[in-house]
Amino acid sequence: MTETSDITIRAHGDLSGIAAGEWDSCACPEAVGGARPEDPFTTYRFLKALEDSGSVGPGTGWQAQYLTAEQGGQIIACAPLYAKSHSQGEYIFDHGWADAYQRAGGRYYPKLQMAVPFTPVTGRRFLTRPGHEQSGRAALVQGALQIAEQNALSSLHITFCTGAEAEAGAAMGLMRRTGQQFHWFDAGYGDFDGFLAALSARKRKNIRKERRVAQEFGGQIVQLTGDDIRPEHWDAVWEFYQDTGARKWGTPYLTREFFEIAHDTLRDDILLILAMDGAQPVAGAVNLIGASALYGRYWGCIEDHPCLHFELCYYQAIDFALANGQVRVEAGAQGEHKLARGYLPVATHSLHWMRDAGFADAVAQYLRAEGAAVEEDIEILTSFGPFRKTPKEDHE
Structure with a gap:
């Protein structure tokens, strides 16, 4: 448990200690009252299905460390966070980073992963109650980094976050990565x-x-x-x-x-x-x-x-x-x-933090080169898209 001003940050080893309504008030406030959520993957019911089925948890390499940030007796922010003993089921690949870190004598695993397991879908990873976006996001980042530091974990990875979250995370000192989907x-x-x-x-x-x-x-x-x-x-x-x-x-x-x-x-x-x-x-x-x-x-x-x-x-x-x-x-x-x-x-986004400063510098250089290549690739592929180039192009 961590105190940040008047916000209390907690890590939970399972979802049973978090009320479904409290989680969903942050994850999908638009669905309160029975509407369909924008992102079904961060709903309590989806994450609970992964947990209750044994798809995540002991023996899977996905050990839950769900974060909540509480203020005034209610949860104002939460995040699906996991301690990972491998890099499977993530779809934003860091196997090369792990190999390089371990060849240099470091221990890459376990690491922290803020993500929906097995789900390469962009969505909010900092799940905040409306009106608490900035403070809730900052509290969740602080909580995740504190867990990593206190446990001497190599890194934190926030994958398939939104573009807005990627910008906010970069402003907080996290490294930003760009990928691509269709x-x-x-x-x-x-x-x-x-x-x-x-x-x-x-x-x-x-x-x-x-x-x-x-x-x-x-x-x-x-x-x-x-x-x-x-x-x-x-x-x-x-x-x-x-x-x-x-x-x-x-x-x-x-x-x-x-x-x-x-x-x-x-x-x-x-x-x-x-x-x-x-x-x-x-x-x-x-x-x-x-x-x-x-x-x-x-x-x-x-x-x-x-x-x-x-x-x-x-x-x-x-x-x-x-x-x-x-x-x-x-x-x-x-x-x-x-x-x-x-x-x-389209571009996808992730955020990364490395505890070792020298390794972080090397990763940052790699990400700058990779990001430029991805941006160029998206531009070229878009130009080769299947759509008519002009309204006058012949129809069948």
């Missing part, structure tokens, strides 16, 4: 045909072909959310997830119990897009629904069909967003192949 944005298209009309003729033709080929896989594609999601659907999702996880990461991050808990507490936040062969799902994509964005998270299949991945992960997501008021689709980390399908490059 997002789709609704420019007032109205429907999918309106989106296609904004593309060059060649890209428009290619997407229509991919959608046609995917729809010919031999079954039907369904979109399910809320009570339309049945417990048996998670059996298929788990099979898809295991297959994809084994190929990408070696060991899937989420446990089977996470999906059972998600069915009970998160299904209103979830969109399942399934390719059905009769009653059997053969491929699927798991999305989480925010107030203004749809977040693609997991994809998998038990049968390979041409273009089905593009249809379920990208085009069906756009269809849902256009029909349900989401103005953005975030289809996960990396993937320049998304550019041809209407997803444009």
